[in-house]
Amino acid sequence: MNFTSIPTAQIQDTMARLSYFEGWDKEQLARLAVGAKQFALLRKEKLAAKGDRLEALYIVVSGQMRLFIPLSNGAERVVSLVERGDGFGEPCLIQDEPCPFEAVAGKDSHLIAIDKLVYRRELRQSQAMTERTLNLISQRLLHTLHDIEICAQPSSLQRVAHYLVHLRPPSLDTEQEFRLPALKRDIAAKLGLSQETFSRMLAFMAQQGFIQLSGSQVRVDDWNRMHGLAKAGCPMEVAGKN
Template sequence: MARNKVRVQDFLSRTALFNELAPAELDRLAQGTSQIQLSRGDMVFRRGDPCLGFHTVVYGQIKLSFISPLGEEKVVRLIGAGDGFGEALMFMDKPYIVSAQALADSLLLHVSKASVYAELQRDPAFACKMLASLSMRLHSLMVDVEAYSLRSGTQRVITYLLTLKGEQCDEGQRVRLEADKRLIASRLNVTPEHFSRILRELSHRDLVRISGREITIPDLCRLQEACAY
């Protein structure tokens, strides 16, 4: 791969979980951290593999998914730079319940379970931050369950668009879909056809303007109001 590896301590020190650790503590964690370079399509792990630590994305994009009993892929999360995954299972001593695959050329850091456990025993503050991270993940899961249960497909799509980081342009706010429409549809628990139909309906109402994976939102307030109905 074309990109170089990173200095582990420097990257970890910029993450929310590790940014308050002292240099000596970062050095200890770095000793238990390996760098994994992936090409698009490479598997990080498969469902049923043992969980021996957790991963953080330096660059690239990772898809977490599983296959339903009907043979359909269900996307659980799309993970970008600076985000992590696998913390909860690491503490449960359970195998992975999803598979992870690179959607783009990616670099991951794998922090071993042993190094995390050792740091937890040394530093109560680190334990609190780890608990906070797991609590945020649980809250995100509950938000997803609420959305699937109580919100329409249109409301889920609008909420997704509003959460994307965008940039201001002459026509309004421009955002870019973080993956192809099939994967996003699965993440939002709608079919690809339903997802495309919702985007067309929003476009006909001039709530969005679509150009491939780029979507322009002329008026954020109007789009937010549409999510309330």
């Protein structure tokens, strides 16, 4: 964890450019920046272990953080992949509870750490900030429920189909080609699948003409058919010849 000593004013400046703080008061940011630190993490470097007491709110400035629950068989269940402009740790700080996941850098990253006490003090004193945070956490809870919905799908094929469908939102009316937002391994771990199964399902969908894929580029020609896959329990039929 490489602390590059950076003046508060510059940290505040960086914060102002992050989507996390979009629309926040300038004075609010100034107060939050007090005692905040910026630092770098190397790929695979661990920031927090499951059960740790977090001492700060973390915001990703660049890179990516993998939040996951370590499993007894050595595997991981990815809970969230935090990209630039997003943060994590609010519920732990607010409730003073141990961290429910492990936080490891997925790439070389830069983060900002906002001191826990400062954070809580500001939260207590600013209605606007409390509201924003409530919105944020509500959003995140809904998002988590949606993740659960995906993982609850009875077959792995449906899980992947559901995931792809959920990946559409950014106006893919004309552009139906996109790239997977993370390593396939991590996506698999988020869907509760092994890397191998995820690969096989993608291959199957390609072979059946649901998608075309090269590397992490994916093209979906017919979203309706994809929706069908997500809902219908097509039992991965003979797949021999159609």
